[in-house]
Amino acid sequence: PTHLAGHRLLGRLPADPPGTCYLARSAGGVLMTLRVVPNPWSAHTEFRSAFARGTAAAQRVVSRWAVAPVAADIGARLVWLAEPYLPDPDLAMVVAARGPLPRDVGREVGARLAEALETVHRAGLVHACLTPARVLLAPDGPRLTGLGLAGALYGAGPLILPPSCLAPEQAGEPEGRPGPAVDVFALGCVLTHAVTGRLPFGAEPAGEVRRRILTEPPDLADVPRGLLEVIGACLDRDPDLRPTPTELYAELGLRPGGTGGVRWPGDVVDLIARRRAASPPDAPPARADGTSRGGSRDPGQATGADPGRPPFTGAGDRPGGPGRGKDTDRSDAARRGTSRRGLLLLVAGTATAAAGGVGVLFAGRARSGGPSAETGETLLIGVHADLSGPDAEVGRAQELGVRLAVEEFAGLTRLPFAVDVRVLDDGGDPERAAEVALELGSDPAVRAVIGPTGEVSARPAAERYTREGLPLLALSPAEFPADDTAYRTLLHARPDTAAQALAVVHRLHGDPEVRRVGLVDDRAAEPISGIAVRAVTGALDRDRIIPVPRVLPVGADDPGGTAAGLLAAGIDAVVHAGRAEAVAALAIALADAGFAGPRIAGEAALREEFPRAAGEAAEGWLVVAPRIDPARAAEAVGFTTVFRKRFEEEPGPWAAEGYDAARLVVETVRRMGTRTPPDRESLLTRLRSARLRGVAKPLAFAADGRLATGDEGAYWYEVRGGEFHFLGKAPMTEV
Structure with missing residues (x-):
């Protein structure tokens, strides 16, 4: 609709239930938040009566610190409530x-x-x-x-x-x-x-x-x-x-x-001022006293989902797919060279979602792109990704997450220098990964790198970045050897395999029926499988659960024999930390044998290949992994909303983690307060002590660069109907 009850509707606002909220201008020219209440409430006689009483009582509230509704209608076909609009963050x-x-x-x-x-x-x-x-x-x-x-x-x-x-x-x-x-x-x-x-x-x-x-x-x-x-x-x-x-x-x-x-x-003063300076369409920017520059009073209200953050944004241009080994375009805001409509500040973390809000603050029109900063210098965040190889889906998702964070930062924070993104593709090739690392490391404007995507690229890239003194935030690779010299600049922004094993043990100990657990070590998936099995074995309470280890040698192809041996040992549960295809083969063998106890796999199984290969035998398998599913996680609803609007697609695997890593970098840079881009060593020092409550997980690091955020950072998935269903957090707590 364009009009309702004499109000001109300017656009729909994100809102928590119930109903739909609109940013509206009254006949007198005042901006309002107009909430339309749907069925079943509006069709309920008791609701209409209670709504009338509540609105009348609310209009009697006179307090400097509370905002009362100004109008409502319970007699119309659509029940609605009008409240003044304040352009302030919640x-x-x-x-x-x-x-x-x-x-x-x-x-x-x-x-x-x-x-x-x-x-x-x-x-x-x-x-x-x-x-x-x-x-x-x-x-x-x-x-x-x-x-x-x-x-x-x-x-x-x-x-x-x-x-x-x-x-x-x-x-x-x-x-x-x-x-x-x-x-x-x-x-x-x-x-x-x-x-x-x-x-x-x-x-x-x-x-x-x-x-x-x-x-x-x-x-x-x-x-x-x-x-x-x-x-x-x-x-x-x-x-x-x-x-x-x-x-x-x-x-x-x-x-x-x-x-x-x-x-x-x-x-906080700065955030409030920036929010008030960003006006929705057809609304002059608000002054500090709540009066619009056009003269109308805009006192206000907004819930966690609609505090003056109307989604009047176009989707924008989607970043194009880069060629192998070439730079992709830098951030869209800089490339277009015109003010990008609707740059956003996404406020992440569980608190926003828990408060019932979408968690997105629309910042109106951003500044013009390009290095309009005082010094004319640019700080680049490198994205080292697999964009054309076996992990291209993950690489592209990480790239988009990083771009989103940097675009928001550019639109809402004014530094003496610009911040932008440089992306290079290694195609999942370890030799090319070393070349990409050398190229990014040789660019003096690049002050930090997020990546690489794949496991095979991780070590050669990390070694080169260390030689270049370049901070590296690694998101998806699981393991790096414990060698402080070879990986001095590495910040491993995810739980490692041993930490995730604690989540498995926590789950097993929570099931009183589990007395013996089969632990399958897939030697073709070394070192990750061996690390996981040893970690689970070491963390089990042997007085409660007895481990039953089984080793699958490289080239072994007898899942039926493995299943028979485990069942003969009297297992009540099984943990397989190997490849997706090996997990699928064992799942089929166990299903054929009638085993229906708890079945758990490691993150390598969180691929379409597992349920596709195992078919019905995959049903009920649990997978522990260090990445969130933002489209299904309550704490990531704000991120998902913005991502969809910006790129017109669902956020892919590791997109939220890419966003968090980029936010950590740009927020650290902002807090350093330098007139020029900080040097790599100074930024690395500050990143080591930085903390961020991200969309996917908290980010903080121990002295050796490992993630240090307690028991958070892992998640459970379950196979249902041939698809992975996100279950929520997997606490990584010791017995």
């Missing part, structure tokens, strides 16, 4: 972009939100759906949004609310009507997220989050001292024991109704 976005807020800033935010909730409750309203994405960060402080809707949904059709901040009484009785104490519990979750960067009960999957809320204590391990007791009180399982909003101001030490705003850190 809390989930800001935390994902810059990390947790300082303790004192978190305290100020908590006090102002408590003050807003006190006003909401005094009006007879319960928010019932407070998340980090419902909190906008305006120049002077937070704004609580989303009033008057969630409470009306209870008892009126299937309830769809983000689970991450639900109180136990909401998670356990989804059809019950919530009381004010649920908002205090949610505020505790929001404050945890604000000062730690994560949620106290996790972000996904939804069912697991609900279970933790109902059965486990909140994880407050890294909440700063001075806020721990306050947040812990908010998260009490008994609603009667939680503090009231009025009690919270006293605990937080701030006077309600005070005129002082929140003292944001400088980078």
Whole structure:
């Protein structure tokens, strides 16, 4: 539609359920967020009545820190709610972009939100759906949004609310009507997220989050001292024991109704200013006081999915396929030399998804491409990829992920120099990989490289990059020898094989039926298979599970004999860390023998060849791998949305990891604050100590360059219907 209830619709906004949100201009010229509520809610008489009551109550809320709806209609065919529009980022976005807020800033935010909730409750309203994405960060402080809707949904059709901040009484009785104490519990979750960067009960999957809320204590391990007791009180399982909003101001030490705003850190001020300077179509840029330059007042609201980030972007030109051994085009923004419409800042991480938002901040029109920076210099990020060989799908996905991150950075961050991408193809050939590494290493503008794609290219490339002193972030190769001299500049941005083995052991120990496990070492897949089998063997609790090892020599072709030997040894489960074709052969033999116990494969089996070759015998096999499936992972929904819009396709394997690696590089460069591109050694030093909460996993490194992010970074997949289904995180925890 182009018009609704006297509002001119400018475009659709991403939004969390329920309904569809539009950016609209009222008849009086004010920008609004217009939410249209669909069936089954709008067809439900009780909903319409509750919606009318909630909207009327919300309009009585008068608070500097809360945004009330201004209009609604329950009598029309389409039920809708109009709220003022603010061009500000939400809390989930800001935390994902810059990390947790300082303790004192978190305290100020908590006090102002408590003050807003006190006003909401005094009006007879319960928010019932407070998340980090419902909190906008305006120049002077937070704004609580989303009033008057969630409470009306209870008892009126299937309830769809983000689970991450639900109180136990909401998670356990989804059809019950919530009381004010649920908002205090949610505020505790929001404050945890604000000062730690994560949620106290996790972000996904939804069912697991609900279970933790109902059965486990909140994880407050890294909440700063001075806020721990306050947040812990908010998260009490008994609603009667939680503090009231009025009690919270006293605990937080701030006077309600005070005129002082929140003292944001400088980078948050900059993010808010940049967001306000980016105007949607037909809207003049907003001033710091919320007034548009055209004179209309644009005070506002936006939930985590629609805080002024309208997807008014064209898909843009898709990067072309490069020729073998040649440079591909540099980033599209630089190549076109004109302002690219709709450059984006994607704010990643589990917190954004958990908050119920898409996690994407559209930045309006970007600056013109090309080196318009003050110095005229350019820092290049090299992408060393297989774009024409056996791993071309992975190489291209990594390239697109890197391009997306660099384009967003170029559109939203002004440095004294430009940042761009240079891509070279090694075709999956180890000799060519060494040549590509030499070529990128010889280019003085290249300050870091992401790649290579394939296992066979990894070592010759890494050795050359070390000789050139060039930081190398390796994503998909599994193993590098533990040789600090040969790989001094390597940052291995994924869990290695031994770390993933801990996820396998964790899974086995969680199954009380498993007493003996077959461990198949495929010598044709060395060294990875041997490392995996030895790691599983060493981590098993021998008092609970007995390992039954079997070695497949190179050239062996007797899967039936292997299966018979394992079954004769009385196995209850089997782990195969070898090639996809070898796993498929054993799967068929085990299925023919009637074995249906747990069957687990390593990442080499996460290829189409496995289910295609094994057929029905592949059903139920689990695969552990160090890459996310962004199209199916809740924490990656924002990345997937932007990727689809930018490239008009689904993100391929390792695309999110490529995006994260590029973000780590550009954010590190930004934080270094140099007037010219930093030299390679300085950048390497800073990358070694850098941290990023990425789309796929946290990124941080140990002194030897290995990933150092605890038990995160591996994922489970299961074969169903001949396809791999993403199950979620695979904790890599020791027994």
